[in-house]
Amino acid sequence: MIQFKDDIRIRQRHRQTRVHWAHVWFVVIGILIVLAAFILGYFYISLAPMRQAENRVQKLVRDKTSIATVTQVSVDYRKTTTYAVLGQTASGTEKVAIVRHNKVKTYNRSEGMSDSQLKKIITKKYKPKKLYSANISEYQGVLVWEISYKGADSKLNYLTLDFKTGKAYRAISGM
Structure with a gap:
């Protein structure tokens, strides 16, 4: 009978040292959710x-x-x-x-130029890999398009084009 009790104690100690991976994953996922909530809250408040x-x-x-x-x-x-x-x-x-x-x-x-006319001018003349933005603004008292795009050399480029004609006022290449 005593031998039987010792076997039970050995088995119980062995069970206590076993890691339940479901618990570990639950804790990790909980920490990630709390961390994501803090990050989103930070951006919400900062913006x-x-x-x-x-x-x-x-x-x-x-x-x-x-x-x-x-x-x-x-x-x-x-x-x-x-x-x-x-x-x-x-x-x-x-x-x-x-x-x-x-x-x-x-x-x-x-x-001014329509969005499609603007896109046609930009793709034909500047051949962008990717167009990031095209916004209307004012430059030296004139209404203009402010455009940012990735050039053929994969560098960032900026354009300031006349709102009506598409004439370039300034171009900054290769940033």
Whole structure:
């Protein structure tokens, strides 16, 4: 009988040292979920000023122009902060509003090149591997397209093209 009890004790000690991998994975996944929540919370809080500024600009544009529906907001930090707001009036006319120092200038979107015309010019003349962005802005008092793309040499390039004609004002290559 005593031998039997010793066998049970040996088996019990052996079970206690065994690792249950399901528990380990549960703990690891729990830690990853908590870490992801902290990272997402950090980015949400850190981007709050941008969201507030964008909401302020949208409200300003709706109050001071005929734009009723905002479809896109882009920002340019060249010398001063400049916002470009694309939207539609109540009648459906597409407009562009440039906001700088709480002053708003509006332009008809139809006066400039369409997205397809712009893309055609860029692909034909500059042959990008990848087009990153094409935003409307203001440069030296003129409405322009600000374009960033990956060139054939896989380097980052910037273009500033005239909004109406597509004429290049400046080109920065190979960054």
